[in-house]
Amino acid sequence: MNFLRTIFAQANVFEYGIIDTKDICFSTDVRKMCETNACQQYGKTWCCPPAVGSMEQCRERIGKHEKFILFSQKYHLEDSFDFEGMVNGLTQFKRTCRTLDEMLHPKTKDYFILSNEGCDLCKTCTYPNAPCRFPDKAHHSLEGYGLLVSDLAKSANMHYVNGANTVTYFGALICNSAMLKM
Template sequence: MTNILDVIPRHVAHHHKIPISSIKLSEEVRNMCEQNRCGHYGKNWVCPPAIDDLDKIKKDFSSYDKFIVLYEVYELKNQYDWKGMVDSAIDFQHKLLDVKNQISKETRFKILGVGACALCKKCTYIDGEPCRRPDDKIISLEAHGIDVISLMKDNGLKYNNGPNTVTYIGGIMY
């Protein structure tokens, strides 16, 4: 059986075990999805309304007792480097998918990611077709209703890592 803690360092630079009790699910964060601030609401299989509601998420989360926060800090050309931000988010998603694929199938776990899924050029959700990669999709912390800034701050971890950087955050519940 592959140990989760053995897999992570090969794929993600920063990881910390934090108390699962420090994860707070917030209706306000989840409502940001409905306000479509990122532009993916109703357009992606890992975004609302395609995913479970907050009550079902809370029930699911209560079945886990450990959590590891995972994050990467990416350098940008400048604060307006949108391409760098998008490319970094895709890189982080692929790192999380690598972790997911390396963990033993006998281990009960859930990977939480960042942003909308970008594994396909165009998500099939818009066309009402099934997901092309259902086993690979990873739902973001925010879509689950997690206030990521507070999660990091409450656990003594840096969210803002300086000018011309972007920090992408995920996690593993097990």
């Protein structure tokens, strides 16, 4: 766990917690929420439904690993209407996910990362006309897998809400127990 502790600290991760993948609940309601396109990413990138496959395929992908390590980052806002602050926070969070990936990759390839909504790697996503330009760097969305983040935070003993004028973003590192021994 020393390696993970170190990279989470270096990436300024706020909190993290471990859940056994066999205990993860998948929700068709969350997938249905995606389909309403509230975040405007549905059908827009390779990282969101329907491109990520059915919820069953997402469940299988996660189920091939033993551990689901939820991690979060908290950002301060000027007030609860600070939309720009929220967008900046999300951009920074996506960078954090990539930083974690860059630190993990030289050590092991036996993992994958889920991030918050959408993909910001390219100015214009190739979806659906051409393959993803960076399939090894693009992170699928947590919600797109049918995962209810507030429930995950509870299972991982983490705080979903972190006080007035803050926004918290969540990602997940899906890996095997061997990673915890590094």
